[in-house]
Amino acid sequence: MFRKDRSDEPIYWGLFGAGGMVVAIALPVIILATMGLTHSLTDTVMFGEIILSPLPSLVFISLMILCTWHALHRVYHTLHDLNVHVGTLHHLVIYGLAALISLAFIVCWAILVFKNIF
Amino acid sequence: MADKIKITVQRYRPEQDREPWDQSFEVEYTRETSLLEALNSIKDTQEPTLSFRWSCRMAICGSCGMMVNGVPKLACKTFLRDYAGQEMRIEPLANFPVERDLVVDLSDFIEKLERIKPYIIPKKGESQPGEQREYIQTPAQLEKYRQFSMCINCGICYAACPQYKLNKEFLGPAALTLIYRYNEDSRDGGKEERMKLVNQDTGVWSCSFVGYCSECCPKGVDPASAIQLGKVESAKDYLISMFKKKGE
The missing domain is CATH 3.10.20.30 (Beta-grasp domain)
Known part of the structure; x- marks a missing residue:
């Protein structure tokens, strides 16, 4: 997993960058668009209907997954700044957690879609 | 008075x-x-x-x-x-x-400068050993790296860098900036060699983009931006290497 000649950081940096973009640009647009569609953020029933339908929920869950990778990448590097020198264990725990949360999101989405279909 | x-x-x-x-x-x-x-x-x-x-x-x-x-x-x-x-x-x-x-004692910095080969390495097959000729460059090609060539190797960016403070193995702002400067030079052919240093954990990936190096640089070189651009280059290199491995 760890290679001295080449860092595997480009993968995590890519996900981190994508997550950052999502938080800064896509998320506000989606929230505003949903507000526009429901005419109110307090109309939770309609908001739920929109966000829980298959396609919007897929978009929403993809965004959440990218946010997760962004946040945990930050945690990983902040550990280093706090003088906790990160090694294989930190790497596995933090990015493993990101992978687990991503998996949980995907499972949630799958359950949702199946519930809607059947 | x-x-x-x-x-x-x-x-x-x-x-x-x-x-x-x-x-x-x-x-x-x-x-x-x-x-x-x-x-x-x-x-x-x-x-x-x-x-x-x-x-x-x-x-x-x-x-x-x-x-x-x-x-x-x-x-x-x-x-x-x-x-x-x-x-x-x-x-x-x-x-x-x-x-x-x-x-x-700046020897660590000087050793890093030497390691990155901060000089133009001729492209393979472009010139014969000992041959002397002009290598033409357009103003647009010059502009790609000009800012990063203003470095005077004073070491101020290393004193500013919180990552170099924590880990002396980190190649550091000035060395990575000079790598970018020579890699982007249209007359240079040493990019492949230098990318090996950039791609390591101690290369661009040790930088967490604090940006204090650029704030302190007395020559307005902006090492932080050179390192960010280096990360993009390194990420591209990573993708290419994945496909190359499969082809072998």
Whole structure:
């Protein structure tokens, strides 16, 4: 997993960058668009209907997954700044957690879609 | 009329002192007095044993880097008028071992500079050994790296860098900036060789984009942006290498 000649950081940096973009640009647009569609953020029933339908929920869950990778990448590097020198264990725990949360999101989405279909 | 300012200098003489200590001086200054001139006047009139490096007096040689009130600066480009009404505290450049007074040991930085091959490596097959000819470059090609070629190797970005402070294996701002400068030069053919250093954990990936190097750089080089651009190059290189591996 760890290679001295080449860092595997480009993968995590890519996900981190994508997550950052999502938080800064896509998320506000989606929230505003949903507000526009429901005419109110307090109309939770309609908001739920929109966000829980298959396609919007897929978009929403993809965004959440990218946010997760962004946040945990930050945690990983902040550990280093706090003088906790990160090694294989930190790497596995933090990015493993990101992978687990991503998996949980995907499972949630799958359950949702199946519930809607059947 | 000359004003006065108190300058405290961190002293360390390895043959006499167990640890660094402070010595304060009163210095007269005018609008034009630089910190380097003030240190020279201290050495000439008050404390002849005070040691510091300097040469050109005009922000070209990169010798007189030191910490001024905790901020890494060139002494020749720092003016006492900007500290009117305050005291000044001068310490050797941070993140480097102190040799004596304000003189630091820059060998780690120099070794890194050598390692990155900061010179134009001719492209393979483009010229014969010993052949002398012109290598034409357009202004647009020059503009791609011009800003990053302004580095004077003063080491101030290393004193500013929190990541270099934590891990001395990190190649550091100036070396990575110079890698980018030569890689982007249309006459250069050494990119493949240098990318091996960029791609490592101790290359661009040790940088967490704090950006203080760019804030402190006395030549406006902006090393942080060169490193970010280097990350993009390294990420591209990573993707390409994945496909190359499969093809083999």
